[in-house]
Amino acid sequence: MKIVLIFVSTLDGKVTKWGDPHVQTWSSQKDHxxxxxxxxxxxxxxxxxxxxxxxxxxxxxxxxxxxxxxxxSDYKNKEVLGQVEFTNEAPKALISRLREARYERVLVVGGPHISTSFLKDGLIDELWLTIEPKIFGLGGNFVIEEKLDISLHLDGYEKVNKQGTLILRYTIIK
Ligand SMILES: NC(=O)c1ccc[n+]([C@@H]2O[C@H](COP(=O)([O-])OP(=O)(O)OC[C@H]3O[C@@H](n4cnc5c(N)ncnc54)[C@H](OP(=O)(O)O)[C@@H]3O)[C@@H](O)[C@H]2O)c1
Known part of the structure; x- marks a missing residue:
């Protein structure tokens, strides 16, 4: 089972623009x-x-x-069997449950608190990062402020539009 973390970021590492939580207002059509x-x-x-x-x-x-x-309990009425579930499992416990079910790919889509928890526990295999050629100065990073020391290997990259949006794929070195 491959566990992939995916994010879209600016050149200065921002995954949100200032205080706006909506990502699709600034990310490119190609990234969508x-x-x-x-x-x-x-x-x-x-x-x-x-x-x-x-x-x-x-x-x-x-x-x-x-x-x-x-x-x-806040999400009880939002559960839809086989489509959306809510869990308070720790990341390691959740992933070992999913490993038993032998899923092929698990996609972790953030946000920064979740990605930090998974990265800290060494649960991510690959990072698929889109870099938009923009600079926001103010906004969140895709990890929160925690001491991390993670090395990655660039497996591939592609320029997907004229402006220069890059889609990069990294493997986490374990
Ligand atoms: N650019 C991108 O690609 C991208 C992608 C995704 C998100 N974002 C941005 O990220 C922002 C949201 O990210 P966020 O970091 O604030 O929140 P988040 O990572 O989406 O959610 C964090 C919340 O999850 C719950 N939680 C349960 N178990 C957890 C665990 N083990 N570790 C951490 N949290 C756990 C906690 O809330 P409870 O109180 O419910 O327990 C916690 O506050 C938004 O602005 C969004 O737009 C950007």
């Missing part, structure tokens, strides 16, 4: 298409409750969305 395809091709998608609450994603019978929260 790439993200949508990656989402559709993943059997399991994991996100944090903050990212879920910004704009709850469209559900589908083709994959299971797993939302991480410590406030399970």
């Amino acid at each position: 298409d790439y993200f949508q395809k990656t989402w559709n091709d993943s059997q399991i998608i994991i996100m944090g409750s903050n990212t879920f609450n910004i704009e709850p994603p469209k559900l589908s019978k083709d994959h299971i969305l797993i939302v991480m929260t410590t406030h399970l």
Whole structure:
């Protein structure tokens, strides 16, 4: 089972513009298409409750969305069997449950709190990062301020539009 972390970022490492939580207002059409395809091709998608609450994603019978929260009771009425579930499992426990079910690809879509938890626990295999040629100065990074020391290997990159949006794929060196 491959665990992929995916983010879109600016050149100065911002994954949000100033205080605006909506990413699609500044990311490119090419990134939207790439993200949508990656989402559709993943059997399991994991996100944090903050990212879920910004704009709850469209559900589908083709994959299971797993939302991480410590406030399970707040989400009881949002659960849809086989489409969206809410969990208070720790990242390691969640991933070992998913490994038993032998899913091919698990996509971790953030936000920064969730990605930091997964990276700290050494659970991410690959980082798929889109870099938009923009600089915002103010905004969040895709990890929160924590001491991390992670090395990666660049497996491939592609320039996907005229402006120079780059899609990069890295493996986490373990
Ligand atoms: N540019 C991009 O590609 C991209 C992608 C995704 C998100 N974002 C941005 O990121 C922002 C949201 O990110 P965020 O970091 O604030 O929130 P987040 O990572 O989406 O969610 C964090 C929340 O998840 C819950 N949680 C449950 N288990 C956890 C665990 N083990 N570790 C950490 N959190 C856990 C906690 O909420 P409870 O109180 O529910 O327990 C926690 O506050 C938004 O502005 C969004 O636009 C950007």
